[in-house]
Amino acid sequence: MxxxxxxxxxxxxxxxxxxxxxxxxxCSSPSAPAPAPVPAAARPGALDLPxxxxxxxxxxxxxxxxxxxxxxxFSFFYDSTDLAELRAEAAATNRELTLDDVPRARREGFGPxxxxxxxxxxxxxxxxxxxxxxxxxxxxxxxxxxxxGQPGQRRIKVSVPGVGTMEHPTAGCFxxxxxxxxxxxxxxxxxxxxxxARFRPVDEEVKKSPDYxxxxxxxxxxxxxxxHHFTTPDNARARASTLQRDQAISLAVATAECDRQVGRSxxxxxxxxxxxxxxxxxxxxxxxxxxxxxxxAAARLTAATTAPGHVPDPAMTPAPxx
Amino acid sequence: xxxxxxxxxxVVGALLVGGVxxxxxxxxxxxxxxxxxxxxxxxxNHTGFWEKFSWNSNLVPGTVFQADNSSFNRMSSYAMxxxxxxxxxxxSVYACSRPGTLWYQHRPAEQLASLSKVSTC
Numbered sequence: 523m524x525x526x527x528x529x530x531x532x533x534x535x536x537x538x539x540x541x542x543x544x545x546x547x548x549c550s551s552p553s554a555p556a557p558a559p560v561p562a563a564a565r566p567g568a569l570d571l572p573x574x575x576x577x578x579x580x581x582x583x584x585x586x587x588x589x590x591x592x593x594x595x596f597s598f599f600y601d602s603t604d605l606a607e608l609r610a611e612a613a614a615t616n617r618e619l620t621l622d623d624v625p626r627a628r629r630e631g632f633g634p635x636x637x638x639x640x641x642x643x644x645x646x647x648x649x650x651x652x653x654x655x656x657x658x659x660x661x662x663x664x665x666x667x668x669x670x671g672q673p674g675q676r677r678i679k680v681s682v683p684g685v686g687t688m689e690h691p692t693a694g695c696f697x698x699x700x701x702x703x704x705x706x707x708x709x710x711x712x713x714x715x716x717x718x719a720r721f722r723p724v725d726e727e728v729k730k731s732p733d734y735x736x737x738x739x740x741x742x743x744x745x746x747x748x749x750h751h752f753t754t755p756d757n758a759r760a761r762a763s764t765l766q767r768d769q770a771i772s773l774a775v776a777t778a779e780c781d782r783q784v785g786r787s788x789x790x791x792x793x794x795x796x797x798x799x800x801x802x803x804x805x806x807x808x809x810x811x812x813x814x815x816x817x818x819a820a821a822r823l824t825a826a827t828t829a830p831g832h833v834p835d836p837a838m839t840p841a842p843x844x
Numbered sequence: 845x846x847x848x849x850x851x852x853x854x855v856v857g858a859l860l861v862g863g864v865x866x867x868x869x870x871x872x873x874x875x876x877x878x879x880x881x882x883x884x885x886x887x888x889n890h891t892g893f894w895e896k897f898s899w900n901s902n903l904v905p906g907t908v909f910q911a912d913n914s915s916f917n918r919m920s921s922y923a924m925x926x927x928x929x930x931x932x933x934x935x936s937v938y939a940c941s942r943p944g945t946l947w948y949q950h951r952p953a954e955q956l957a958s959l960s961k962v963s964t965c
Contacts, residue, residue, distance in 0.1 A: 580964035584921050600921040603963050611962050615934045643898065647880060650920055654879060666879055669920065670944050673875050677946065685938055686949030696944040718940035718965045722928070725935045756933075 569717055569798060569809060573612060575820045577603040579703065582823055586699035587669070594668045597653055598695070599646040619794055621755050622787040627778035631771040632759045670694045678708050680715040685722065688715045704815050713811035720801045727797040728790065737789040744780035755781070874916040874946055882924045882941070882959060884908040884915040888948055902930045902958045913956045914948045917941040925960045932960040940965035 571579075584600040591598040617633060620626070654662050671693030678690040690711040691697045697707065704710040728734050742753050750773060752758040758777045762770040781787050802809040874890050877883035886892035886908050895908045898919075917924055920943055929936035938956070941947050942965055949956060 576964050587920075598920065608963050615937075618933070618935050644922075646921065647898075647919075651880060666875065669879075670875070670918070682939070686947055688939065688941065689946040689948075690942075691944045694944065696942075714942075714965065715939070719938065721935065721937040 569720065569802065569812065570612070571816055573605055573608045575816065577605050577608055578820055578823055579816065582819075583699045583703055586702050587695045590695035590698045591665075591668055594695075596665050596668055598669070599649040599653065601644045601646040618755075619791050620787055621790075622778055622781040624775060624778045624782060627774040628771065631767065631774040632762045668695060671697060678711045680712045682716055682719045685719045690715075703819050705818070706815065709811050710815045713808045713815060716805055716808035717812045720798065720805075724794065724797040724801050727800060728793045731793050733789055734793055737784060737786040740784035741777075741780050741786040744784050745777055748776050748780070750776060752777075874918075877916045877918045879918050880920065882915065882917050882919060882961075884913055884956065884959075886912065888912050888914050890914050890916065890946075897924075897959055898961075900932060900958075900960050902932075903956060908956075912949075914946070915941070915956070916947070917943050917945045919943055919961075923962050923965045925962055925965075926956055927958040927960065928955065930957045932958045 580603045584598075588598040588600065614633075654665065657665060671691040675691060675693040678692060679687060680690070681687040688711075692707075700710065701707045738754060741755070745752055745758070750758065752761065755777060758773060762773050765773065874883070876890075877894070878896060881896040881898050883894050883896045884903065885894040891914075893908065895903075915926075923943070924941045925932070926938040926941060926947065927933065927936040928938050936957070938949070939947065940962070
């Protein structure tokens with residue numbers, strides 16, 4: 523799929539959803555090749571959506587926001603999702619599950635310096651700042667309210683035990699875009715909030731596990747035999763941050779080799795998958811809604827994009843309830 | 845030594861990424877947060893002091909770190925992952941805040957310690 527295909531699909535969605543008047547805007551126009559979507563339904567048990575699906579949904583939401591803002595006479599700027607960057611983010615999220623990756627340890631040591639910013643501001647962010655700087659205070663205020671909704675609006679409140687409470691807007695262009703994309707926005711917002719807050723309880727279950735503790739103890743014994751005395755990989759990583767690069771890489775390689783030798787990360791991955799299943803069993807509604815609503819939205823976008831000469835069916839193409 | 849390294853990195857990071865401390869009005873509203881930023885308040889319900897962040901950041905001790913936080917994602921097209929440990933360790937993700945989302949987290953839960961800016965949740 524190309525970016526223009528994606529844009530076409532979104533236009534079809536918009537045309538089918540409502541008789542909208544889209545005004546011209548000075549927004550970013552994506553031109554880079556788009557990722558081929560992988561339907562979330564292809565991995566029915568997964569809570570991690572494929573990067574291609576996440577990119578597709580994120581770009582669709584932004585395009586819908588841009589359209590919503592344009593109808594109100596405003597510009598909205600966004601950078602199309604960089605699939606490589608999204609994959610790198612996912613790899614970073616899973617880094618602690620793959621501490622047995624010896625080639626990576628040899629290349630990167632324990633990873634980027636933790637205090638270093640990952641990147642500078644994006645082109646779209648710079649465009650937005652320049653655009654807003656050119657607006658009068660009244661217009662800027664109106665732009666922000668068009669995007670975020672009015673202060674005092676009703677918000678979708680989702681409380682996650684042990685984590686906190688998220689409140690999502692029900693007015694403004696973010697809300698409108700998510701309604702169009704997912705249909706049952708309130709249900710999606712609850713599911714999305716819960717699923718994206720699962721990491722801490724999953725991690726806590728893993729680290730309480732006797733198998734995890736035993737695997738980490740075996741790892742500690744192994745690295746100790748090589749002259750490195752650490753009780754956990756976190757201790758080793760902290761130590762590495764004080765070393766010269768070649769020494770830090772040498773330490774990372776030793777710890778990764780021991781990890782592979784004693785099966786520590788292999789045990790970690792197995793326990794992580796098990797704890798994720800347990801989490802989904804404790805939150806069956808949210809887990810099922812997350813999979814279903816994202817898969818349906820991705821399928822609608824894919825169908826609208828891949829059907830040559832497809833004329834959108836007003837009853838089918840927009841998200842139900844939008 | 846380790847603690848010192850982290851602390852220096854935190855301060856430098858905050859300076860580079862624009863973590864700016866501001867005194868909020870007594871009854872601050874989330875919309876005080878400038879567009880393009882992720883704002884964190886020391887008090888619940890967006891009260892007290894607040895800081896704005898536009899990039900990956902450690903929350904520097906002495907400001908919004910270890911406070912009874914509330915926050916608001918006022919970025920247009922980026923999400924922010926919230927971590928309860930510094931340095932954005934991958935296993936310490938609390939939650940992911942999409943654009944336009946408010947977040948409240950109250951004691952006795954562990955505190956918001958660092959932020960990582962991502963393309964999408």
